[in-house]
Amino acid sequence: MNIEKFVARRKALKLSQMTLCKGICTQATLSKFERNGRIPSLSILHRLCDRMGMTVDELNQDPAPSIVIIRKQLNTIERDLMMENYLKVQSALKTIDEAQIPAIPLRMQFFYLRGMLNAVTNKKPDEVLFDFSQILDELDEKHQTIFTQLAYVGSGITYTRINQPARADFFFKKAHEFINAALADQENEEDSNNYLRILTLIFYTANYYATKKNFELSDQLIQAGVDLCSQYHVTYYLPRLKFLAAENAVHEDADKTDIHQLLDEALAFARLNHNQVIELRVAALKNNGYVSNV
Incomplete structure (x- = not known):
């Protein structure tokens, strides 16, 4: 069994041992598996792998059909959201049972998609912020993944709509800082979708600063987005x-x-x-x- 692959996956997701094993097993059990190769029960191992978006079979290089299918569904929905096919996104999200998504990265993607759809279609603020809170308070507690940044932007959109400018500005400033850092360091991206998500951050942040009449900053962000589209040959x-x-x-x-x-x-x-x-x-x-x- 390729334990190094398991550990590499956990570290790539920036999950602590405590976070990964919460509700599944003790941290000692996970530590013994990672450090000493002491394999826990198959049930525990399955649940640990599920939470990271992989399967036990993948540790032996076998594919994970169910995870692959969900990932493809969510990626398709994400592209439709980028192209403003909101009715299609709404319909597709209803076919997915969030309780059946055990992998943390896919759960974050799901809550981001539903939260952002609700944000841009003017749903009730508590519905929007609930989905983003799943990311910010539960799934990405250290706020290290791009889904936290997307949740920031979605929250900023919502606070702008309900006329709470100080909170909106707080979230968009965080997104802008992340964009600058991301554009300065685009090498060795592990997730091939990240540049598309950075484009999402860029567009909504540029739009926000346009509404604030800071057209200079908005235009700078727009140009950064156009350059990124050119770099990756995408037109979404x-x-x-x-x-x-x-x-x-x-x-x-x-x-x-x-x-x-x-x-x-x-x-x-x-x-x-x-x-x-x-x-x-x-x-x-x-x-x-x-x-x-x-």
Whole structure:
């Protein structure tokens, strides 16, 4: 049995022995397994592996079909959320039983997705903050994973909506600090989805600072997002980033030719990604009197 793989997985998730074994076994049992190779009962080992998003079979290089299926479902939902397919996201989340997700990383992903969907669709604040509290207070108690940052942003969105600017600013400042650090150190990423999640952080943080009329900082974040899309050859966020850039340009009284170019780029990427929300927003902005035809 590859115990080193087990230990490496726990450390990669930044889980302490105490956190991993909570409610399953004693810390001494886990320590004896990791340090001395004393294998606990199969039931305990299964539960420990489940909590880390792996199976006992994976310690022998075998695949974990159930975990793989859930991970694929959640990743698909996450991409739909990025493209603002909110009805599709809502429907897909209802098919997943959170009680059947034992792995901590997948549980964090689930609560982030449901919390963010509720945040951007203006659900009750207590519903939104409950999901994010599952991450911040239970699953990522040391606040070391990117899901904590996503929970910060979702919380910031909610506090902005309910007109609590001090709390909103607190969370978005934390997200901005993380973005700067993440962009400075993008090597050796263990999770291939992290750059997409960083794009999520960038977009919502840029949008927040635009609402605060800090267009300089918002534009800097937008450009960082566009650069990240180019680096990883992804287009999920380009329609939204380009449209936000166009909105900022309108508020900054930029040249109308530049504004139209941004809107045309937003529309092109929206059509490429089947983002009908941005298509409608582009049409509205072009026809609302702020931008005349060029």
